Amino acid sequence: MDFRLTETQRFFREQASQTLTRLAPKAEDIDRADEFPLDVFRKLGKLGYYGIRYPAEIGGMGADCVTFTLLAEEIARVSMGLAAVVTMQCLMGTDFIYHFGTEAQKERCLIPAIRGEKIATIAFTEPDCGSDLGSIRTRAVKDGRTYVITGRKMWITNGPVADFVTVAATTDPAKRLGGLGFFLVEKGTPGFSVGQKIGKISARGANTAELIFDGCRIPEENFLGREGKGPEHLNNILGEIRTMIAGLGLGLSKASFAAGLKYAGEREAFGRTIGSFELIQEKIAEMEMRIKASEFLTYYAAWLRDSGASTGKEAAMAKLYSTETACFVADEVTRIHGAYGIAEEFPVQRYFRDARFLLFGGGTSEILKTLIARDTLKRNRPSAVI
């Protein structure tokens, strides 16, 4: 058993931490303006982060999942708005094209996205369905050598600015999840438009919007994946999404905790620093312990993925624990700050708001608990009806 990062992983983390820390002063501006941070986005593209998981031949870094998790952690320490934009570009927005796209699609979309020249996103969620993807209503109807996409998507990160989107749609609603497919739709395709932008309190700067597909006709090669294999493709990417979000939770927890420790060591009450009170120390011990546990679960899930093992339950546990810890820590740290915990001039109110962003994508806590229980029961009670 070896709990240490490799030399390469350590080096990457140090470099990423230095680079991203230099961007920290922009975090407040990104949060206040709530506009897509195009200049920073382009800068990070030039540094190669969007290709972290893709091979060098197409401009990527070819790094492992542990390294990707470290990037997620480092960026979430600085800005959750930026983290949402960057991880969408590195993973969800580009993964299906990398695995299933044609060479022409990769030239047109993936490679420019890796360079930060085009913006990517993915669209699963609909106005009436989120967790229950088997109920997706957006239809993809085959018509000769084309598909016609009709439906509405909601809560789509980068939606207002995306150059291309991987759209989840059903080719056969009666099959529920079995009918699920993924389709590449590029900006400018007739029938594709951006609807209302959704104002929100978390991950500001990563703009979310409704996307509308009204008889949007795309060539058949824009079907990304194999017919009937939608659930398999989905499970594969969910393992990585959950591990990455666990990394985001860890980064946010660490940023909040650092702010809490600093304040507890400086603020005085009753002639002592507040960090000397046992009730504040109880908070510090609890936070330290939960952050360490998040770290173990997160890196373990990433390491398992790198070793080629199935990571369904481990990734779910990492995401659940790390994101709930981020909410817990951000809450405790605002309490430690007293009234200043909700003052705009302190970043802890932003951490408190941003922690909520982590609770939904990749599976809500309730859904993840259900998956963990189901997997545990299946392994331990083969005869159980679940």
Ligand SMILES: Cc1cc2nc3c(=O)[nH]c(=O)nc-3n(C[C@H](O)[C@H](O)[C@H](O)COP(=O)(O)OP(=O)(O)OC[C@H]3O[C@@H](n4cnc5c(N)ncnc54)[C@H](O)[C@@H]3O)c2cc1C
């Ligand atoms: C800031 C932000 C950005 C997002 N970006 C994207 C994006 O880019 N692309 C995209 O496709 N989606 C995106 N989403 C949507 C996100 O993936 C969904 O919010 C998520 O899948 C949950 O769906 P829902 O919000 O519709 O909740 P629902 O599925 O409607 O759930 C509502 C509540 O019911 C609970 N619940 C549901 N089913 C069960 C069950 N079986 N057992 C117990 N409890 C249950 C849930 O846990 C939750 O508490 C984003 C969301 C946010 C907030």
